[in-house]
Amino acid sequence: MKTVITELNWAKGNEILTKVGEIIYDPDLWKKQDLPKVIQDADVLIVRNQTKVTRLLLQSAPGLKVIGRLGVGLDNIDLQAVKDRNIALVCAKNANSISVAEYVFAVMFTFARHPAEATVSVKQGYWDRKRYTGAEIYGKTLGLIGIGEIGTRIAIRANAFGMNIIGYDPFLPPYELATSDFGVKLASLEEVISCSDFISLHVPLNKSTRYLINKQVLKLAKPTAIIINSARGGVIDEKALYEALVSGKLAGAALDVLEREPPLDSSLLELNNIILTPHIAGLTEESQIKTSVMVAREVIKVLNGEPSSCLVNM
Numbered sequence: 001m002k003t004v005i006t007e008l009n010w011a012k013g014n015e016i017l018t019k020v021g022e023i024i025y026d027p028d029l030w031k032k033q034d035l036p037k038v039i040q041d042a043d044v045l046i047v048r049n050q051t052k053v054t055r056l057l058l059q060s061a062p063g064l065k066v067i068g069r070l071g072v073g074l075d076n077i078d079l080q081a082v083k084d085r086n087i088a089l090v091c092a093k094n095a096n097s098i099s100v101a102e103y104v105f106a107v108m109f110t111f112a113r114h115p116a117e118a119t120v121s122v123k124q125g126y127w128d129r130k131r132y133t134g135a136e137i138y139g140k141t142l143g144l145i146g147i148g149e150i151g152t153r154i155a156i157r158a159n160a161f162g163m164n165i166i167g168y169d170p171f172l173p174p175y176e177l178a179t180s181d182f183g184v185k186l187a188s189l190e191e192v193i194s195c196s197d198f199i200s201l202h203v204p205l206n207k208s209t210r211y212l213i214n215k216q217v218l219k220l221a222k223p224t225a226i227i228i229n230s231a232r233g234g235v236i237d238e239k240a241l242y243e244a245l246v247s248g249k250l251a252g253a254a255l256d257v258l259e260r261e262p263p264l265d266s267s268l269l270e271l272n273n274i275i276l277t278p279h280i281a282g283l284t285e286e287s288q289i290k291t292s293v294m295v296a297r298e299v300i301k302v303l304n305g306e307p308s309s310c311l312v313n314m
């Protein structure tokens, strides 16, 4: 069995795969011209979010049986092409949800208390306590757009901090709501945007969510609101976001994901009321060990014809 891993993976997962066959592991392979050649005799292809798994790329791997996704977002994979070829697709369901949830709290607290900025000012010799008067997140309203694996984990934690939680997710199966179990009051997109102090996005990027947060929607937000995007870049219209942040219609944004990664010359880079991180919300040591082991084990299960709870239904 030959497995090709085209992006960064943690050693534990690679060790499991090495025991059952040959592995080619090159964290930069996703951007190399010879990618199609390297995968031509592969049985398994393991990717993260940068490899573009197109119909054309799949054509260069006629014997491909399984694709493993070291994460959960599937927007870099042509799902129809995978289905047409009858290739199994497994993802690391849940493995990075806690890490993303904790990232959301990291940025909410950063906006509420400004620890990094205050550190800079102390190092510069200031002791300006009034300037760094913060705000509590207790009693504030958190609006969740998408209440799946990540959204629910955020809700559980937000409850512990005494936040009010509202959420928009039109695709939740009725039995799951029971979101009251997580303290989420369901509302329309418009209500969530207009009532929230913090708005956090947790939807996949697809046709229904591209530019879900656009100029019209942003107009509804409180001028004091902070928007957090750790889902996918295309979920927010970045031009509209820039205008809202510059004109004071929105107080701030934290973006872990962008339409173009890295952003290079984006006007968002000029802003002071923004936190920008390089797609690391789900990237912790713990989540990545879990991810690498989960994908390796589930890929092997699929190859052995055993059921896998990480198989993507297509």
Ligand SMILES: NC(=O)C1=CN([C@@H]2O[C@H](COP(=O)(O)OP(=O)(O)OC[C@H]3O[C@@H](n4cnc5c(N)ncnc54)[C@H](O)[C@@H]3O)[C@@H](O)[C@H]2O)C=CC1
Residues within 6 Å of the ligand: 071, 072, 073, 074, 094, 096, 097, 100, 145, 146, 147, 148, 149, 150, 151, 168, 169, 170, 171, 172, 202, 203, 204, 205, 208, 209, 212, 230, 231, 232, 256, 257, 279, 280, 281, 282, 283
């Ligand atoms: N920045 C990072 O490092 C990471 C980013 N992600 C992103 O977060 C996304 C969500 O991850 P999970 O919570 O694990 O996925 P999930 O599939 O468990 O939850 C997604 C939720 O979004 C809802 N949804 C779908 N379309 C919607 C729409 N138009 N409006 C409102 N809700 C909608 C679904 O019903 C579902 O409940 C991933 O697809 C991925 O793109 C995930 C992990 C790490």
Ligand SMILES: O=C(O)CCC(=O)C(=O)O
Residues within 6 Å of the ligand: 048, 049, 070, 071, 072, 073, 074, 096, 279, 282
């Ligand atoms: O794939 C990655 O490296 C980041 C995690 C992510 O975005 C995802 O799981 O969808």
